[in-house]
Structures are given as C-alpha cells and as structure tokens.
Amino acid sequence: VLAVGAAPVVLGxxxxxxxxxxxxxxxxxxxxxxxxxxxxxxxxxxxVATLQSAGAAGLSLSSNILLGLTGSSIGGWL
Structure with a gap:
C-alpha cells in the first residue's frame, strides 16, 4: 500500500x-x-516517456496492482 501511495509523490x-x-x-x-x-x-x-505519462495521468490499475503486490511481497519477505 505504501508503494502505491508513494509512487505519485516520488514521480512528482x-x-x-x-x-x-x-x-x-x-x-x-x-x-x-x-x-x-x-x-x-x-x-x-x-x-522517460513512461515515467512522464505516469506523472501526468497517474498510474494505471495494473501498475497499482503490481506495485502493491511487489511491496507486500517485499514486506512479507523482510
């Protein structure tokens, strides 16, 4: 959840x-x-084009899901 919430802040x-x-x-x-x-x-x-697109329009649903799964996997592993 933190990764999904932090992505737009980091891009900005x-x-x-x-x-x-x-x-x-x-x-x-x-x-x-x-x-x-x-x-x-x-x-x-x-x-660069992909990051700018995400910065301008936000992340897609699939990107949010991927970030959430990655973050929870890493959190569970630690």
Missing part, C-alpha cells in the same frame, strides 16, 4: 508532473540524456 519530486517535466529536475536531466542518446528525440514507450 523527480520532476514528472501533470504540467510536464519540471525544469532543472532529475526528470529534465533524464530527458536530456535520452534525447542525446536517441539523436535529438525521446523515444515513445521509453523510460
């Missing part, structure tokens, strides 16, 4: 916001590196 803190990627943020640095690596563009479906 990294600079992946509903208004776009925040200037001078970790997200901006990631986007710059991805653009340089891809010859000037950011690949659709890549890590």
């Amino acid at each position: 803190a990294m600079g992946f916001t509903s208004a776009g990627i925040a200037a001078s943020s970790i997200a901006a640095k990631m986007m710059s590196a991805a653009a340089i690596a891809n010859g000037g563009g950011v690949a659709a479906g890549g890590l």
Whole structure:
C-alpha cells in the first residue's frame, strides 16, 4: 500500500508532473540524456516517456496492482 501511495509523490519530486517535466529536475536531466542518446528525440514507450505519462495521468490499475503486490511481497519477505 505504501508503494502505491508513494509512487505519485516520488514521480512528482523527480520532476514528472501533470504540467510536464519540471525544469532543472532529475526528470529534465533524464530527458536530456535520452534525447542525446536517441539523436535529438525521446523515444515513445521509453523510460522517460513512461515515467512522464505516469506523472501526468497517474498510474494505471495494473501498475497499482503490481506495485502493491511487489511491496507486500517485499514486506512479507523482510
């Protein structure tokens, strides 16, 4: 449950916001590196695009379920 609740907060803190990627943020640095690596563009479906989508629209139901299962598995293992 904590992982599901923390994901939007962490994404926002990294600079992946509903208004776009925040200037001078970790997200901006990631986007710059991805653009340089891809010859000037950011690949659709890549890590930066996926994180920005989640930051803008929130996580999908399947992502929430996966995070919840992962968090509870790790919590149970510890």
